[in-house]
Amino acid sequence: MSTENEYITLIYNDQSFKLPLLTGSEGEKSIDISNLRSETGLITLDKGYANTGSCTSSITFMDGEKGILRYRGIPVEQLAEQATFKETAYLLINGRLPNKEELSDFSVLLNDHSLVHEDMQLFYQNFPRTSHPMGILSSMVNALKSFYPVLQTVEEEINITVTRLLAKIRTMAAMSYKISRGHKVVYPRPDLSYCANFLNMMFENPVKPYQMRTEVVNALRVFWILHADHEQNCSTTTVRVVGSGRVNLYAAISAGISALWGPLHGGANQAVIKMLTDIMQDNGDIHKSIKRAKDKNDSFRLMGFGHRVYKTYDPRAIIMKKMCDNLLDKLHITDPLLDLAKKLEEVALKDDYFVEHNLYPNVDFYSGIVLRAIGIPTNMFTVMFAISRLPGWIAQWKESIDDPNWKICRPRQLFIGHKKRDFIPIDKR
């Protein structure tokens, strides 16, 4: 970050104030308002933090106008093409790609920590059968703190907690699926890759052994890499905000999982499938949905469309769409929802409203169809997203606690309520 002694001059009450202008490594400019209130008495107001930089970060770069996404400088397209999910996680958390020895040590550690305390199964078994897997995952991740005691040194505590989370989240997610179906839990296998291991724990069955297909393992790898980080989105900011109070990592990640659950964020992949199914049941009437999405008096939105940052095609959606086509082709699956999604996209992209509002498909528009093809039940879609976002959350949390200028997150507000008034006793109201 460079300051180059550039300033913005703010004139307020006939006085001028100099606010430093900061430049990021990709040339992005930002006004440093840290001292605005102490110098001028003013605060800024920015609902939904649409125009607020809450931190400096060297993890993920995205340019919403150009459709660019890079993890630690490496384009997501290259990672989706060539990297493993484990390498991507290592890259995000440690800031560089691992060499062979480091990757092998990382794999050993992940395998060593992949088992989940047997007593945790009791908790899983006692959730009502109708519980949403995201609620279960968030609770169980928080509960990990009770099962795994504090370690000797801060560094060891951080490293082992990070490894435990990365290793166990797959096991916990698959375990909740198996238990919800009344099936026996399948244990992790050290001979399988990160992605294959998860698929095996989800779908292996003594009566009908799971046929592991490379196309499916590859699809999961790409899905997880594409979702691994996305700078200061709702759930990542949640992890940073909660972490800023110096809670343990499990609690911060559990909060991130809860934030991700919402249909406007990670829950969109599940919401897209519901929307497409509803359209299908309504005789595939795409135009009716487009009309509803444009109607300001109707809360309906085209799920999987639009993004706070991307004002062009989400680069992840391009990869996801291509991968979706390939996967269904290789597996000889015909999914009517894919045809409907493509038609909907085509119509929306030509519609004036969507063009004027810069609304393009986001990563979740096609991701649900990929997950369906892999065999993931719809209510587990957002859990799949949570597993993939974990390395990003950890990297962002680590970066925030390592920041020498760290501050607890505590925004201001513009109060618009009553001025001082007196309490009225109940019999006089």
Ligand code: ACO
């Ligand atoms: N369908 C119809 N109109 C939309 C949509 C949509 N999907 N998205 C945005 N708009 C319209 C809004 O009505 C608004 O119109 P107006 O300015 O005429 O009032 C304008 O576009 C801007 O919308 P905002 O809600 O202000 O944009 P914001 O940046 O706050 O929201 C969001 C971004 C939440 C992603 C939004 O586009 C949306 O709700 N999309 C559908 C849900 C979705 O797919 N979420 C996944 C995002 S990706 C992810 O989290 C992994």
